[in-house]
Amino acid sequence: MPTCISIDVDGQGLHDITDAVRAELRGQGPDDGVCHLFIQHTSASLLVQENYDPSARHDLERWMNRLVPENDPLYTHTAEGPDDMPAHIKASLTATSLAIPVMDGQLALGTWQGVFLWEHRHYRGRRNVIVHVSA
Amino acid sequence: MPTCISIDVDGQGLHDITDAVRAELRGQGPDDGVCHLFIQHTSASLLVQENYDPSARHDLERWMNRLVPENDPLYTHTAEGPDDMPAHIKASLTATSLAIPVMDGQLALGTWQGVFLWEHRHYRGRRNVIVHVSA
Amino acid sequence: MPTCISIDVDGQGLHDITDAVRAELRGQGPDDGVCHLFIQHTSASLLVQENYDPSARHDLERWMNRLVPENDPLYTHTAEGPDDMPAHIKASLTATSLAIPVMDGQLALGTWQGVFLWEHRHYRGRRNVIVHVSA
Numbered sequence: 001m002p003t004c005i006s007i008d009v010d011g012q013g014l015h016d017i018t019d020a021v022r023a024e025l026r027g028q029g030p031d032d033g034v035c036h037l038f039i040q041h042t043s044a045s046l047l048v049q050e051n052y053d054p055s056a057r058h059d060l061e062r063w064m065n066r067l068v069p070e071n072d073p074l075y076t077h078t079a080e081g082p083d084d085m086p087a088h089i090k091a092s093l094t095a096t097s098l099a100i101p102v103m104d105g106q107l108a109l110g111t112w113q114g115v116f117l118w119e120h121r122h123y124r125g126r127r128n129v130i131v132h133v134s135a
Numbered sequence: 136m137p138t139c140i141s142i143d144v145d146g147q148g149l150h151d152i153t154d155a156v157r158a159e160l161r162g163q164g165p166d167d168g169v170c171h172l173f174i175q176h177t178s179a180s181l182l183v184q185e186n187y188d189p190s191a192r193h194d195l196e197r198w199m200n201r202l203v204p205e206n207d208p209l210y211t212h213t214a215e216g217p218d219d220m221p222a223h224i225k226a227s228l229t230a231t232s233l234a235i236p237v238m239d240g241q242l243a244l245g246t247w248q249g250v251f252l253w254e255h256r257h258y259r260g261r262r263n264v265i266v267h268v269s270a
Numbered sequence: 271m272p273t274c275i276s277i278d279v280d281g282q283g284l285h286d287i288t289d290a291v292r293a294e295l296r297g298q299g300p301d302d303g304v305c306h307l308f309i310q311h312t313s314a315s316l317l318v319q320e321n322y323d324p325s326a327r328h329d330l331e332r333w334m335n336r337l338v339p340e341n342d343p344l345y346t347h348t349a350e351g352p353d354d355m356p357a358h359i360k361a362s363l364t365a366t367s368l369a370i371p372v373m374d375g376q377l378a379l380g381t382w383q384g385v386f387l388w389e390h391r392h393y394r395g396r397r398n399v400i401v402h403v404s405a
Binding site: 093 | 167168169182183184185188190191193194195197198199201228229230233234235236237238243244245246247248269270
């Protein structure tokens with residue numbers, strides 16, 4: 001049965017949720033299958049990326065902020081602040097749902113892979129990720 | 136068992152398919168699991184985005200059309216018209232498959248989330264989305 | 271149970287893995303469900319795209335290389351070579367996991383769809399894709 005994990009975010013950036021997903025996995029069978037993740041927001045997204053060198057994540061964020069800057073005169077959807085429309089665009093370019101294989105009860109991630117929640121707004125608060133393991 | 140829903144599109148843009156997916160869900164068990172969506176096309180894609188304020192979707196489309204314009208001199212794949220190659224690129228930057236959790240027989244979408252078929256061509260016709268619910 | 275297929279890549283580009291996925295499917299039941307694919311790398315990704323006209327894939331790669339060039343002065347993560355940071359960005363803009371419906375034991379791809387491993391580095395070697403079919 002799908003369960004919800006709440007992730008506290010403290011502003012824009014990549015938040016490593018690998019351990020939170022692993023902890024949720026322990027409560028759910030089966031030992032082999034697929035772990036589905038779904039983020040219930042439209043201005044944050046999910047990403048599997050390099051978990052080793054922080055400079056790769058740093059560059060990724062700066063690159064994305066340059067591609068999708070705030071205060072672009074194209075935007076008409078500005079009532080919720082200058083960070084809102086860029087956040088919707090960044091979320092659309094990345095993933096709302098992810099599926100990671102589970103083998104012997106463990107996430108079958110590659111050596112350098114971590115699971116991240118990518119907060120696209122200057123937001124402090126909670127984000128919900130739904131976790132479900134299918135056989 | 137996977138079933139197919141046909142969506143009538145009347146040109147480029149985001150078409151809300153949330154109700155069509157919900158209707159399909161009623162015919163399929165189980166009550167808890169994941170609803171898989173897959174679009175059988177390479178110039179249209181799937182997106183979960185803000186369903187409340189149309190200006191967010193409007194800006195998203197205009198932003199994407201500016202990032203991937205028609206008639207870019209880079210394109211060599213032009214035999215199918217000026218909207219074809221941009222459509223393939225936009226589809227590659229967004230999702231071909233999505234998985235939305237199902238809880239108590241309902242799509243577990245966030246408050247502001249809707250499910251959209253993003254038609255990237257100036258196309259009027261039908262697009263096929265395959266729906267399957269896994270336990 | 272998830273299994274792993276190894277794909278030999280000979281440098282940057284789209285490698286058609288449709289037949290390799292189909293071959294793996296034969297060894298796994300059930301006849302109806304979803305075939306999950308997951309790539310265990312952060313500088314290569316998965317894509318469903320046009321499999322007919324090679325010019326579409328050629329343009330897609332050239333467009334992406336222009337959007338995310340090597341030697342961008344923004345990059346600080348440069349220790350692993352000029353192709354490394356662009357590869358992480360391209361992988362983040364495309365898919366790490368995909369789910370393709372299975373009907374009557376066959377991948378329910380659209381007429382023009384193929385499944386590709388997109389190698390983003392100038393890399394010759396093996397990439398791992400995990401395959402799992404859920405009912």
